[in-house]
Amino acid sequence: MLSDEELKHFQDILLAKRHETQEELNELKELSKEKDQSSENAAYASHIAEMGTDAQEQEKIYLLTERLNDFLRNLNEALDRIANKTYGSCQICGKDIDKERLEAVPQTQLCLECKVKMG
Numbered sequence: 001m002l003s004d005e006e007l008k009h010f011q012d013i014l015l016a017k018r019h020e021t022q023e024e025l026n027e028l029k030e031l032s033k034e035k036d037q038s039s040e041n042a043a044y045a046s047h048i049a050e051m052g053t054d055a056q057e058q059e060k061i062y063l064l065t066e067r068l069n070d071f072l073r074n075l076n077e078a079l080d081r082i083a084n085k086t087y088g089s090c091q092i093c094g095k096d097i098d099k100e101r102l103e104a105v106p107q108t109q110l111c112l113e114c115k116v117k118m119g
């Protein structure tokens, strides 16, 4: 069980990470918009190879966006657990998660043992 001070500490880390992730998502959105515009222009260009690269770029942006959205969801869930004070205990075995592990992966829901078992 974490103290209120410790919960506050992890809340600060999670909020900072959430802010960072949201900024990154905004940047990706902008990037994706630019790419959309350039692929419209590319319709007039005869360089098929360039269009291929653009599609790959779009795909990369899409995958990265998905990953960041997943991360964001995990951060929000961790913040919820801080709010209802279940943060810091493993969702499977209920044991306290190592503080070192929480420092390294503050959005984690599992202790290292369960994480390893889950693969």
Ligand SMILES: [Zn+2]
Pocket (backbone or CB within 6 Å): 090, 091, 092, 093, 094, 095, 110, 111, 112, 113, 114, 115
């Ligand atoms: Zn566990």
